[in-house]
Amino acid sequence: MDFDFTDEQNMVRDGISRLIREQYDFDTRRGVIASEAGWRPELWAQLAELGMLAAPFSEEDGGFGGATEAMIIMEEFGKGLAVEPFIPSVVCAGGVLKHGGNSAQREEYIGGIISGEMVFAFAYAEPRGRYDLANLETTAKADGGDYVLNGHKAVVIGAPWATHFVVTARTSGGQTDKDGVSIFIVDKAAQGVSTRDYATVDGRRASEVYFENVAVGPEAVIGEVDNGLPLIELVSDEAIAALCAEACGAMKVAHEMTVEYSRQRKQFGTPIGKFQVLQHRMVDMFMEYEQSVSMTYMATLKLGDDEVTRKKAASAAKVRIGQGGRFVGQQSIQIHGGMGMTDELAVGHYFKRLTMIDSEFGNVDHHLKRYTDLSAADVPVAAE
Amino acid sequence: MNLEFTEEEKAFRAEVREFIENNYPQDIGTRGVDDEMGREDLLAWHKILGKKGWSVPAWPKEYGGTDWTPTQRYIWGEENARKNTVMPLPFGVSMVGPVIYTFGNEEQKAQHLPGIRSGDVWWCQGYSEPGAGSDLASLKTTAVRDGDDYILNGQKTWTTLAQHADWGFFLCRTDPDAPKPQMGISFILVDMKTPGIEVRPIKLIDGGHEVNEVWLTDVRVPATNLIGEENKGWTYAKFLLAHERSGIAGVARSKRGVEQLKEIAAAEMLDGKPLLEDMGFAQKISQLEIDLSALEITELRTLAGEQAGKGPGPESSLLKVKGTEIQQRLTELTLEAVGYYGAPDFRSFPDDGSNDFPIGPDYAHHAAPTYFNMRKTSIYGGSNEIQRNIITKMILGL
Numbered sequence: 001m002d003f004d005f006t007d008e009q010n011m012v013r014d015g016i017s018r019l020i021r022e023q024y025d026f027d028t029r030r031g032v033i034a035s036e037a038g039w040r041p042e043l044w045a046q047l048a049e050l051g052m053l054a055a056p057f058s059e060e061d062g063g064f065g066g067a068t069e070a071m072i073i074m075e076e077f078g079k080g081l082a083v084e085p086f087i088p089s090v091v092c093a094g095g096v097l098k099h100g101g102n103s104a105q106r107e108e109y110i111g112g113i114i115s116g117e118m119v120f121a122f123a124y125a126e127p128r129g130r131y132d133l134a135n136l137e138t139t140a141k142a143d144g145g146d147y148v149l150n151g152h153k154a155v156v157i158g159a160p161w162a163t164h165f166v167v168t169a170r171t172s173g174g175q176t177d178k179d180g181v182s183i184f185i186v187d188k189a190a191q192g193v194s195t196r197d198y199a200t201v202d203g204r205r206a207s208e209v210y211f212e213n214v215a216v217g218p219e220a221v222i223g224e225v226d227n228g229l230p231l232i233e234l235v236s237d238e239a240i241a242a243l244c245a246e247a248c249g250a251m252k253v254a255h256e257m258t259v260e261y262s263r264q265r266k267q268f269g270t271p272i273g274k275f276q277v278l279q280h281r282m283v284d285m286f287m288e289y290e291q292s293v294s295m296t297y298m299a300t301l302k303l304g305d306d307e308v309t310r311k312k313a314a315s316a317a318k319v320r321i322g323q324g325g326r327f328v329g330q331q332s333i334q335i336h337g338g339m340g341m342t343d344e345l346a347v348g349h350y351f352k353r354l355t356m357i358d359s360e361f362g363n364v365d366h367h368l369k370r371y372t373d374l375s376a377a378d379v380p381v382a383a384e
Numbered sequence: 385m386n387l388e389f390t391e392e393e394k395a396f397r398a399e400v401r402e403f404i405e406n407n408y409p410q411d412i413g414t415r416g417v418d419d420e421m422g423r424e425d426l427l428a429w430h431k432i433l434g435k436k437g438w439s440v441p442a443w444p445k446e447y448g449g450t451d452w453t454p455t456q457r458y459i460w461g462e463e464n465a466r467k468n469t470v471m472p473l474p475f476g477v478s479m480v481g482p483v484i485y486t487f488g489n490e491e492q493k494a495q496h497l498p499g500i501r502s503g504d505v506w507w508c509q510g511y512s513e514p515g516a517g518s519d520l521a522s523l524k525t526t527a528v529r530d531g532d533d534y535i536l537n538g539q540k541t542w543t544t545l546a547q548h549a550d551w552g553f554f555l556c557r558t559d560p561d562a563p564k565p566q567m568g569i570s571f572i573l574v575d576m577k578t579p580g581i582e583v584r585p586i587k588l589i590d591g592g593h594e595v596n597e598v599w600l601t602d603v604r605v606p607a608t609n610l611i612g613e614e615n616k617g618w619t620y621a622k623f624l625l626a627h628e629r630s631g632i633a634g635v636a637r638s639k640r641g642v643e644q645l646k647e648i649a650a651a652e653m654l655d656g657k658p659l660l661e662d663m664g665f666a667q668k669i670s671q672l673e674i675d676l677s678a679l680e681i682t683e684l685r686t687l688a689g690e691q692a693g694k695g696p697g698p699e700s701s702l703l704k705v706k707g708t709e710i711q712q713r714l715t716e717l718t719l720e721a722v723g724y725y726g727a728p729d730f731r732s733f734p735d736d737g738s739n740d741f742p743i744g745p746d747y748a749h750h751a752a753p754t755y756f757n758m759r760k761t762s763i764y765g766g767s768n769e770i771q772r773n774i775i776t777k778m779i780l781g782l
């Protein structure tokens with residue numbers, strides 16, 4: 001049992017936390033999300049230079065770490081509400097490539113991700129698929145050795161900033177079959193790709209992405225044709241662990257801000273933090289945060305375990321974080337009173353991000369069900 | 385004990401339903417977020433009701449009330465919620481109106497009540513200040529007597545829709561040396577066009593402009609705008625707050641909200657079936673409906689008490705707490721129901737009029753902002769913590 005970080009991991013945390021603290025204060029972020037671009041490409045370049053975009057990759061792929069490094073980085077992202085696409089580009093596309101790419105694909109694309117020259121978005125969700133990763137209306141039809149993609153991907157986070165997409169599509173079978181799913185890399189500039197861009201309510205950018213007879217060669221397929229789902233599930237569990245870490249960072253700051261506000265704000269001649277009902281509420285927030293950290297560690301540490309263990313851990317963490325994030329977010333607003341409702345104060349933005357994290361990669365209900373289904377498949381038989 | 389409506393009440397329901405059906409303007413903006421509706425949209429139904437004589441049902445008949453029983457008023461609210469009408473705003477009709485006809489003089493009644501009834505005059509509520517929220521009695525805005533005028537200085541905040549207001553009712557300190565802070569406060573009506581008033585917008589987390597700061601610098605107001613007696617304003621304010629709370633349960637609107645939630649859940653698909661047929665989600669809706677029934681019957685019991693002559697007491701705090709919790713839960717479930725499409729910020733959609741590539745279903749566009757916005761309900765109108773304090777003191781006697 002060991003919950004300590006290595007010296008190297010502590011250095012990653014120090015580096016990223018300094019960067020966020022010094023260059024990502026709340027006013028800067030406000031400016032960034034209101035800007036035309038909606039993110040900071042120059043910060044991305046700086047992250048690449050510091051080696052942060054290499055953090056979750058093995059040495060073989062040009063990196064130096066794994067999931068724990070991604071967790072550390074995303075926790076710090078969460079504290080500063082950074083909008084840059086670490087999860088879509090580095091964790092998701094990077095994950096698909098590192099687990100499923102051949103050596104040529106890894107060299108080309110992981111190299112591009114680490115250097116920051118390529119930015120990926122993960123186009124997996126569909127308008128009618130809800131959280132089912134296999135429910136795909138997007139098709140890729142084999143045409144000789146090539147494939148032709150058609151379909152519509154929903155709310156693709158970071159797509160406006162992307163140079164490339166990792167796209168899930170059906171190569172055979174029925175709309176929800178587990179078999180027949182494949183993964184493709186598509187250049188955003190490819191003929192037939194179009195996007196409709198917009199901002200999200202939590203300050204990021206996303207697109208509806210449309211593929212109309214987009215032709216790609218066999219080298220665009222990552223992993224095995226028709227058997228992409230296990231890889232998609234693995235990567236989405238890795239994304240969940242990173243997302244949970246982001247939520248922990250956001251919860252921590254929201255909680256701290258609230259405790260601090262309750263010290264400063266006086267009503268009835270006393271700081272509101274002296275009212276016991278608020279004290280206990282803030283204690284409950286603290287406990288939610290601590291439990292969320294624990295679950296995030298667990299999900300991260302079990303990413304390499306067998307499939308059922310990994311999936312259950314990721315789902316369990318996502319459930320806990322969805323619930324804890326909602327509680328911490330809502331109570332942060334409540335204890336701030338009217339001030340919590342304003343766009344001007346940072347706390348409301350933490351609340352919004354915590355709210356939206358629940359709907360990414362499956363919400364509480366989805367993961368509670370997934371966990372239950374996985375447990376049901378594994379019922380001990382009672383002795384007669 | 386009887387939960388049935390009488391024949392007369394059923395006939396009344398038929399009558400108001402028909403009136404709403406035939407008279408509610410179809411072109412009122414229905415986008416659902418207050419600040420997207422302009423002043424005219426927000427007042428349109430009010431003005432029609434004013435002409436019909438139904439804009440201020442709860443007022444005494446001599447001032448234009450309808451003499452409906454509390455049950456009839458309840459039916460009226462239900463029928464309006466059914467049609468999702470944009471009801472008259474509370475600031476004139478339920479707040480300052482009752483204060484004026486109860487504590488105002490004849491000139492004040494003659495000057496102000498007709499405009500409130502007709503919907504021609506828009507009122508805002510100037511109570512809260514940066515330093516005085518839950519502890520309203522600590523307010524600092526001053527009104528100093530100068531000849532026939534008061535001169536007002538200070539800052540109000542969270543003033544809902546003051547950007548449209550013609551008049552405001554303000555609580556001001558007239559006696560800084562009063563033995564208790566509550567005893568030095570006066571209730572003053574202010575024409576919002578008076579020089580020295582500046583209304584500054586506050587943007588909320590849902591992106592809307594619903595509340596404002598109101599800055600008062602040497603605002604000269606005729607002393608005839610004082611309601612009742614100087615330094616007695618707290619009494620009038622408390623009277624008003626009781627009125628504000630009784631409407632706040634919002635049962636009829638929440639019932640309509642549950643219907644809308646079901647419509648959304650019927651359209652959303654999960655594992656090849658409507659979300660509404662998913663046992664987990666369906667049970668969450670059932671739970672909400674059950675909580676709403678409990679609130680509804682509790683409100684009906686309160687109404688029955690009122691009908692029997694009991695004024696709204698501290699029980700109204702229960703209606704406020706439970707009513708707002710249900711309103712918030714409703715928006716929470718709606719956001720859950722829409723899945724990924726809760727994320728797009730509709731305010732950022734390109735306004736090119738093209739509908740070729742809609743960004744998710746229309747019903748999803750307001751799910752997140754409405755959820756964010758409804759966090760306000762447990763904060764305003766006396767926060768839910770304050771309501772629980774009231775019950776602790778007034779009902780439990782602790």
Ligand SMILES: Cc1cc2nc3c(=O)[nH]c(=O)nc-3n(C[C@H](O)[C@H](O)[C@H](O)COP(=O)(O)OP(=O)(O)OC[C@H]3O[C@@H](n4cnc5c(N)ncnc54)[C@H](O)[C@@H]3O)c2cc1C
Nearest residue numbers: 275334335337338509511512517518542544760764767769
């Ligand atoms: C959208 C919106 C619209 C509004 N519209 C208007 C309007 O039109 N006119 C107007 O005058 N005002 C309006 N208000 C103001 C509203 O009435 C105040 O926000 C409310 O009274 C709370 O005050 P506060 O915001 O200063 O919070 P605070 O009083 O600072 O409260 C902060 C937190 O402390 C808690 N707290 C305070 N005292 C106690 C206690 N004794 N025990 C336990 N907990 C306590 C509160 O419950 C809250 O959680 C509006 C507010 C909002 C958000």
